[in-house]
């Protein structure tokens with residue numbers, strides 16, 4: 001299978017590419033030049049904000065893992081350029097070249113204003129906590145539209161906190177390990193049918209924030225568990241912590 005990975009020079013992208021490069025033919029792209037990536041596939045530097053550049057990258061590929069964009073809160077202008085427009089360009093490129101599957105790095109911040117006292121599933125309505133979260137909610141909706149109109153399937157992964165190991169109290173419910181993230185993305189590439197699915201990118205199938213049992217249906221079986229770190233992190237609480245899933249992001253810009 002030939003797979004295009006956007007944001008390949010980023011944290012998730014680099015680790016993913018190193019883990020899967022022997023199993024897939026990879027086309028790798030990022031706005032940053034990254035010579036190391038050439039070891040793992042065909043690297044092409046490109047800006048997701050430019051439709052012509054993105055369209056060329058999708059030629060002949062079977063699936064796209066879309067990780068590229070601004071990965072935190074920023075100005076509306078930056079989020080608009082890199083996330084709203086960048087994601088729209090990825091879908092247009094997929095349409096143009098008949099790419100039928102996208103695995104999209106969404107975020108818990110698309111649903112960040114849900115309170116933490118109830119575990120939410122894939123059907124939870126969007127309640128973004130930032131422009132960043134709104135861009136992920138927009139992308140999940142775009143996924144529905146391109147599925148219904150153009151039969152492009154998308155798995156949107158509402159990623160929690162991607163870290164080598166959990167660092168603070170909130171990570172008991174949001175952490176995803178490097179190997180679980182890689183596994184979840186591979187399961188989404190390999191699943192027979194995903195239509196437009198939402199899965200949570202966390203190292204557990206059910207916790208206080210997220211009901212991720214749907215992910216087990218495509219074979220996701222996390223190997224790590226933040227509970228193993230409880231004694232180290234349960235008393236580590238960030239300043240301005242809130243009672244919402246999005247944590248401190250719900251306070252940004254107020």
Ligand SMILES: NC(=O)c1ccc[n+]([C@@H]2O[C@H](COP(=O)([O-])OP(=O)(O)OC[C@H]3O[C@@H](n4cnc5c(N)ncnc54)[C@H](O)[C@@H]3O)[C@@H](O)[C@H]2O)c1
Pocket residue numbers: 006007008009010011012013029030031032046047048049066067068069070071072081082086105106107108158159160161162163
């Ligand atoms: N790391 C997390 O905990 C987490 C949580 C939720 C969602 N996500 C999402 O996962 C994805 C990857 O996250 P990450 O932690 O690897 O972030 P990252 O910032 O390390 O990687 C993102 C990559 O996208 C690239 N990029 C940005 N704008 C671009 C553009 N216009 N054109 C081409 N490339 C561009 C950057 O250069 C960077 O290499 C992001 O979409 C992020 O929103 C991450």
